[in-house]
Amino acid sequence: MMLTKARTRFIKSLKLKKIRIQEELFVIEGAKNVIELLKSNFLLHSLYSTTTFLDKNRVLVKNLNAQIFTATETQLADAGSFRTNNSVIALAKISESKPLSAGKDEFALILDDIHDPGNFGTIIRICDWYGISKVIASTDCVDLYNPKVIAATMGSFTRVHIYYTNLKEFMENEKGPFYGTYLEGESIHTIRFKSRGYIVVGNESTGISVEISALTDYRITIPGDGRMESLNAGIATAVLLDNLYRIQRRKN
Amino acid sequence: MMLTKARTRFIKSLKLKKIRIQEELFVIEGAKNVIELLKSNFLLHSLYSTTTFLDKNRVLVKNLNAQIFTATETQLADAGSFRTNNSVIALAKISESKPLSAGKDEFALILDDIHDPGNFGTIIRICDWYGISKVIASTDCVDLYNPKVIAATMGSFTRVHIYYTNLKEFMENEKGPFYGTYLEGESIHTIRFKSRGYIVVGNESTGISVEISALTDYRITIPGDGRMESLNAGIATAVLLDNLYRIQRRKN
Numbered sequence: 001m002m003l004t005k006a007r008t009r010f011i012k013s014l015k016l017k018k019i020r021i022q023e024e025l026f027v028i029e030g031a032k033n034v035i036e037l038l039k040s041n042f043l044l045h046s047l048y049s050t051t052t053f054l055d056k057n058r059v060l061v062k063n064l065n066a067q068i069f070t071a072t073e074t075q076l077a078d079a080g081s082f083r084t085n086n087s088v089i090a091l092a093k094i095s096e097s098k099p100l101s102a103g104k105d106e107f108a109l110i111l112d113d114i115h116d117p118g119n120f121g122t123i124i125r126i127c128d129w130y131g132i133s134k135v136i137a138s139t140d141c142v143d144l145y146n147p148k149v150i151a152a153t154m155g156s157f158t159r160v161h162i163y164y165t166n167l168k169e170f171m172e173n174e175k176g177p178f179y180g181t182y183l184e185g186e187s188i189h190t191i192r193f194k195s196r197g198y199i200v201v202g203n204e205s206t207g208i209s210v211e212i213s214a215l216t217d218y219r220i221t222i223p224g225d226g227r228m229e230s231l232n233a234g235i236a237t238a239v240l241l242d243n244l245y246r247i248q249r250r251k252n
Numbered sequence: 253m254m255l256t257k258a259r260t261r262f263i264k265s266l267k268l269k270k271i272r273i274q275e276e277l278f279v280i281e282g283a284k285n286v287i288e289l290l291k292s293n294f295l296l297h298s299l300y301s302t303t304t305f306l307d308k309n310r311v312l313v314k315n316l317n318a319q320i321f322t323a324t325e326t327q328l329a330d331a332g333s334f335r336t337n338n339s340v341i342a343l344a345k346i347s348e349s350k351p352l353s354a355g356k357d358e359f360a361l362i363l364d365d366i367h368d369p370g371n372f373g374t375i376i377r378i379c380d381w382y383g384i385s386k387v388i389a390s391t392d393c394v395d396l397y398n399p400k401v402i403a404a405t406m407g408s409f410t411r412v413h414i415y416y417t418n419l420k421e422f423m424e425n426e427k428g429p430f431y432g433t434y435l436e437g438e439s440i441h442t443i444r445f446k447s448r449g450y451i452v453v454g455n456e457s458t459g460i461s462v463e464i465s466a467l468t469d470y471r472i473t474i475p476g477d478g479r480m481e482s483l484n485a486g487i488a489t490a491v492l493l494d495n496l497y498r499i500q501r502r503k504n
Binding site: 122125126128129130131159189222223224225227228231232234235238239242243245246249 | 374377378380381382383406407408411441474475476477479483484486487490491494495497498501
C-alpha cells in the first residue's frame with residue numbers, strides 16, 4: 001500500500017503526547033532505530049518505508065505482523081520529525097512504564113527533571129553502552145516516546161527500561177545508597193562505590209532538586225580543571241557511568 | 253545607539269564563513285558566552301545588547317573600546333542564530349590560527365574531520381573542563397567561528413586554542429605518541445599513557461581516516477557492554493579525557 005495523506009496526518013499527530021497516550025502508539029524514525037525496533041520485543045503497528053529500505057532489509061521485514069506502506073523519502077520527511085534520515089518510519093505500541101529497582105550487584109540511574117529530549121535520549125544510549133538497563137525518571141522528565149528522545153537513543157530505547165514515578169516516594173521506600181552528582185563532592189576517580197545502588201543525575205541547569213538532594217546518601221563529583229562551571233547532563237552521565245563501570249569491573 | 257536594519261544585515265552576513273574571513277569578525281551570542289568574551293583577550297568590535305544586560309554587567313562593559321548598541325530581545329533574536337538566549341550579541345576580531353604542539357608533560361587533542369558544529373563546540377568545552385588547552389583540527393573540520401560552534405563552547409573558545417592544519421603533515425613532522433581512538437584497541441581503563449602526546453578523535457560516522465590511522469602509534473578504545481555500536485564524538489572525547497586526567501593526576 002501507498003502512504004496516504006490521512007496516514008501522514010495520523011503519524012504527525014503522534015508528535016503530541018496526548019495523542020500518543022490516547023492511541024498507545026509512538027513513532028520511530030530512521031533506518032538504525034527502526035532496525036533495532038524490528039529486532040526487539042516492541043509490538044509493531046505499521047511500517048512506512050522506501051522500497052530501497054524494504055529491499056535491503058528483506059529478511060527483517062518478512063513475516064511482519066503489521067501493515068507495510070511504501071513511500072518516497074520526501075513523503076517520509078513530511079510525515080516525520082527530521083529533515084534527514086528518512087528511509088523509514090515505524091509506529092509501535094507504547095510499552096507500559098513498569099516499576100523497577102536495582103537488583104543485587106546492580107546499579108540503576110535516577111533522572112531528576114531532565115527536560116531536553118536530546119539529553120534524555122543520549123543518556124539512555126550511554127546507559128546501554130555501559131550495561132545499565134534500568135532508569136528511574138521523575139514524572140517531570142521529558143516523555144520517552146517524544147520522537148526526538150527516541151531518535152537520540154539510536155535504538156537503545158529497545159534495551160534500556162524506563163520507569164516514570166514520583167522520585168521522592170521512590171527514594172523514601174527504596175534501599176539505597178543513592179549517589180547524587182553535584183559540582184562539589186567526593187571525586188568519582190577515588191570514591192569506593194558499594195556493589196549496588198543508584199546514581200542520581202539532576203536537571204541541566206538547576207541540578208538535583210532540594211527535595212531529592214535530602215534523600216541522597218553520597219555527594220559525588222567529576223573532577224576537572226575548575227575553569228568551567230558545568231558539564232552537559234549527557235556528558236556528565238557518560239563520565240560517571242564510565243567510572244562506575246571501571247571500578248565495578250576491577251572488583252570482579 | 254540603536255541597532256539599525258543595516259547593522260542587523262551585517263551581523264547576519266557573518267553566518268557565512270566567506271564573509272567572516274573577509275571581515276575578520278565573528279559573532280558571539282548569549283550572556284554566558286559574551287561575558288567570557290569580555291573577560292578574554294579577544295578584541296571586541298561591537299556589542300548589541302538589551303539595556304537590562306548592560307545594567308547587570310555595568311562593570312564589565314565600562315570602558316570598552318568598542319561601539320555599544322541597544323536593542324530589544326526580538327531584534328537580537330532576528331539578528332542572531334538562536335530563538336532563545338537573546339540578551340546580547342557581540343562581534344569580535346577573529347584570532348589567527350597559530351601553530352601549536354603539545355609541550356613537555358602535556359597532552360593535546362587532534363580532531364580529524366569533525367563536521368557537526370554542536371560536537372565540535374562541545375569537545376572544546378570538554379577540553380576546557382579537563383585543562384586541555386590545545387586542539388589541532390584538520391582543515392575539513394567545521395569552522396571554529398561558526399555561530400553554532402561558538403554557542404556550544406559555552407565560553408570555552410576564549411581559553412582553548414585551535415590550530416587548523418593539514419593533519420598528515422602535522423603528524424609526520426611532530427613527535428608523538430599519537431593515541432588513536434577506535435572501536436577496538438587497548439582499554440583506556442588500563443592503558444599506561446606516556447607523560448605527553450596526542451589523543452586523536454575521528455569523524456562522527458567514519459572514524460579516523462585511513463591516512464591518519466597509518467600515523468597513530470597506539471589504538472585505544474572505550475570499554476562497554478558491547479550492545480551499542482558507537483558513542484557520539486563529544487561523549488567519547490569526554491570519557492577519554494576523563495581517563496587521561498585521572499591517570500595523569502595519579503602519577504603526579
